[in-house]
Amino acid sequence: MADLSVNIGNLKLSNPVMTASGTFGYGKEFEDFVDLEKIGGIIVKGTTLHRREGNPYPRMAETPMGMLNAVGLQNKGVDYFISEIYPQIKDIRTNMIVNVSGSAIEDYVQTAEKINALDAIPAIELNISCPNVKQGGMAFGVTAKGASEVVKAVREVYKKTLIVKLSPNVTDITEIARAVEGAGADSVSLINTLLGMAIDAEKRRPVLSTITGGMSGAAVKPIALRMVWQVSKAVNIPVVGLGGIMNWKDAVEFLLAGATAVQIGTANFIDPTITVKVAEGIDDYLNRHGFTSVKDIIGGLIV
Amino acid sequence: MKKYILDLEVVQNIRLHANYVLIKMTHAEPLPEMVPGQFAEIRIDGSPTTFLRRPISINYVDKSKNEVWFLVQLVGDGTRKLAMVEPGELVNVVLPLGNGYTLPQNPGAIKPLLVGGGVGTAPMLMLGSELSKMGCKPTFLLGARSSKDLLQLEDFQSLGEVYVTTEDGSMGEQGYVTQHSVLSAQRFDRIYTCGPKPMMMAVTKYAKANDIECEVSLENTMACGVGACLCCVENTDEGHLCVCKDGPVFNIKKLLWQI
Numbered sequence: 001m002a003d004l005s006v007n008i009g010n011l012k013l014s015n016p017v018m019t020a021s022g023t024f025g026y027g028k029e030f031e032d033f034v035d036l037e038k039i040g041g042i043i044v045k046g047t048t049l050h051r052r053e054g055n056p057y058p059r060m061a062e063t064p065m066g067m068l069n070a071v072g073l074q075n076k077g078v079d080y081f082i083s084e085i086y087p088q089i090k091d092i093r094t095n096m097i098v099n100v101s102g103s104a105i106e107d108y109v110q111t112a113e114k115i116n117a118l119d120a121i122p123a124i125e126l127n128i129s130c131p132n133v134k135q136g137g138m139a140f141g142v143t144a145k146g147a148s149e150v151v152k153a154v155r156e157v158y159k160k161t162l163i164v165k166l167s168p169n170v171t172d173i174t175e176i177a178r179a180v181e182g183a184g185a186d187s188v189s190l191i192n193t194l195l196g197m198a199i200d201a202e203k204r205r206p207v208l209s210t211i212t213g214g215m216s217g218a219a220v221k222p223i224a225l226r227m228v229w230q231v232s233k234a235v236n237i238p239v240v241g242l243g244g245i246m247n248w249k250d251a252v253e254f255l256l257a258g259a260t261a262v263q264i265g266t267a268n269f270i271d272p273t274i275t276v277k278v279a280e281g282i283d284d285y286l287n288r289h290g291f292t293s294v295k296d297i298i299g300g301l302i303v
Numbered sequence: 304m305k306k307y308i309l310d311l312e313v314v315q316n317i318r319l320h321a322n323y324v325l326i327k328m329t330h331a332e333p334l335p336e337m338v339p340g341q342f343a344e345i346r347i348d349g350s351p352t353t354f355l356r357r358p359i360s361i362n363y364v365d366k367s368k369n370e371v372w373f374l375v376q377l378v379g380d381g382t383r384k385l386a387m388v389e390p391g392e393l394v395n396v397v398l399p400l401g402n403g404y405t406l407p408q409n410p411g412a413i414k415p416l417l418v419g420g421g422v423g424t425a426p427m428l429m430l431g432s433e434l435s436k437m438g439c440k441p442t443f444l445l446g447a448r449s450s451k452d453l454l455q456l457e458d459f460q461s462l463g464e465v466y467v468t469t470e471d472g473s474m475g476e477q478g479y480v481t482q483h484s485v486l487s488a489q490r491f492d493r494i495y496t497c498g499p500k501p502m503m504m505a506v507t508k509y510a511k512a513n514d515i516e517c518e519v520s521l522e523n524t525m526a527c528g529v530g531a532c533l534c535c536v537e538n539t540d541e542g543h544l545c546v547c548k549d550g551p552v553f554n555i556k557k558l559l560w561q562i
Contacts, residue, residue, distance in 0.1 A: 025529070030529065032305050032307070054543060057537065058523070060534035060535070062353075069532065074536070074543055268527065269356070270354070271346075
C-alpha cells in the first residue's frame with residue numbers, strides 16, 4: 001500500500017479524497033453505505049449566518065452526463081449547525097470541514113468566527129462562488145478585488161486551515177486564485193458549478209425555478225481539469241480539484257494536473273460508496289506504477 | 304431503517320402494457336425490511352442520456368419468494384432502458400429509501416381508502432397487502448386514462464373492494480377518481496393516495512372537506528435520494544423538506560398546497 005496522505009495547509013488528510021459540499025449532507029446521510037473514516041475529508045453542506053430556505057422547487061434538472069442544481073444554500077444557519085449538527089458529527093474520525101457561505105462580508109466573518117471555536121472542525125471552505133444566490137456568493141468570487149476583500153476579512157478571524165472555493169464562471173480563474181492566495185488563503189478548491197440552463201420545450205418554460213443553475217457531473221470534467229492545471233501553475237498554495245470526478249482515474253488525472261487533493265460531488269448520488277472506491281483506486285494506480293507516495297504524482301503531468 | 308446498495312437479480316420482466324413493465328427482482332441474501340410507501344433508487348446502465356438513478360416506488364414484497372417488485376412506467380430514456388432488463392441480469396439498487404405510509408394503530412376499527420392514479424397505483428398494492436394482513440380491509444379507488452392502463456387489477460381485487468374510474472369510460476365510472484360515487488356512498492376513516500399531483504390535490508380537497516386523515520406520496524424530481532442534495536424539496540409547515548428523506552409520504556396537514 002502506498003502512502004496516500006497529503007497536507008493542505010495544516011490539515012492532514014489520510015488520503016486525498018474529500019466530498020464536495022452540498023453533495024454529501026453532513027456525512028451521516030451516507031453512513032449506511034460507506035465507512036466515513038476512510039474518506040480523507042468531509043466537506044459538509046454550505047452554512048450561512050442565518051437560516052436560508054433556498055430557492056423554490058424545482059431545483060434540479062438532469063442533463064447529458066450531468067445535472068443542474070439551484071438549491072440556493074438551503075441550511076438552518078450556523079447557530080443551528082453548532083447546537084444540533086456539530087455534536088452528531090464531531091466524533092467522526094476524519095476531517096470534518098464546514099463550507100461557509102454568505103451574502104455580505106460581515107456574514108462570512110461572523111460565521112467563520114463561530115466555526116473557528118469548534119475544536120473538531122480543522123478547516124473551512126469559503127464559498128465565494130455559489131451561482132444560485134442572488135446577492136453575494138458568486139459576486140465576491142468573480143472579481144479579484146471582491147475575492148481578496150472577503151478572504152482578507154475572514155483570514156483575520158479564522159485561525160485554522162482556510163480553503164477558498166473558486167467559481168469557474170470568470171474570464172481568468174488564475175487571476176482570482178492569485179488574489180485569494182495574496183489575501184491569505186491556505187488553499188483553493190475548484191471548480192464550483194458552471195452556470196447553465198435547461199428548458200422544457202413542450203411547456204416552453206425553464207426547468208429550474210431560478211431559470212439558470214449550477215452544472216456539475218461528468219460533463220464538466222474537462223473544464224475543471226483545465227482550470228486546475230492552470231491554477232496550480234499560477235499559485236504556490238495547494239489546489240483541491242473537483243468537477244465531474246466519477247472514478248479513481250478521473251481523480252488521478254486531477255492529481256497529475258496539479259491538485260494535491262480532490263473532491264467528489266455529484267458522483268455520490270450515483271454511487272454512494274464512490275469516495276472509498278476512488279481512494280482504493282488511487283492506491284492501486286500508485287502501486288501499479290511503482291510510486292510509494294501519492295505526493296509523487298501531484299503535478300506529475302508529462303508535457 | 305438501514306439503507307443498502309444491492310445488486311439485485313432480475314427474476315421476471317413482464318410487459319403489462321405498451322408503457323408499463325413489472326420487474327421482479329431477488330437477491331441471494333434475504334432482502335432488507337421494506338414498508339409500503341418506500342422507494343428505491345435504481346441505477347440505469349447503458350443509457351448515455353441517463354446520468355442519475357431513477358427513483359421507483361416499491362410495488363410489492365413477496366417474502367416467500369424473497370422478491371421485490373417494481374412497476375415502471377416508460378417515461379424517458381432511463382425508464383425505457385430499465386424496461387429492457389432480462390431475467391438473470393443484475394440491477395444496482397439502493398433501498399429502502401424514505402418513509403412509508405402510517406399504518407393504523409387500531410386496524411380493526413379503521414376503514415381505509417387507497418386511491419391510486421396511473422403508475423401511482425404501485426405502492427397501493429403493498430400497502431393494501433400490509434393493511435389486509437393487519438386485519439384492516441382496504442378499499443381501492445383506482446383511476447386511469449382507459450381500461451388498458453389499469454394495472455394489476457386482479458392483485459388488487461384479491462385484497463379488497465376495487466372501484467375504478469377511467470377518463471374514456473372504458474371501465475368503471477367515467478371521469479376522475481374524485482368524481483366516483485363511492486366517495487359519497489361510503490364513509491372512510493383514512494385515505495392513502497399516490498398519483499399525479501392534480502389528482503392528489505383533488506383527493507386532498509375531498510379529505511379536508513370531509514375531515515378525513517390523509518397521506519399523499521410525492522415524487523418531486525430528485526437526485527441523491529438520501530436527503531443530501533436538497534433538490535427534491537416540498538414546501539411544508541416546517542419549511543422546505545426533502546421528499547426523498549422526510550417523505551415521500553406526507554400527511555396533508557404538513558403541506559402548504561393552495562386548495
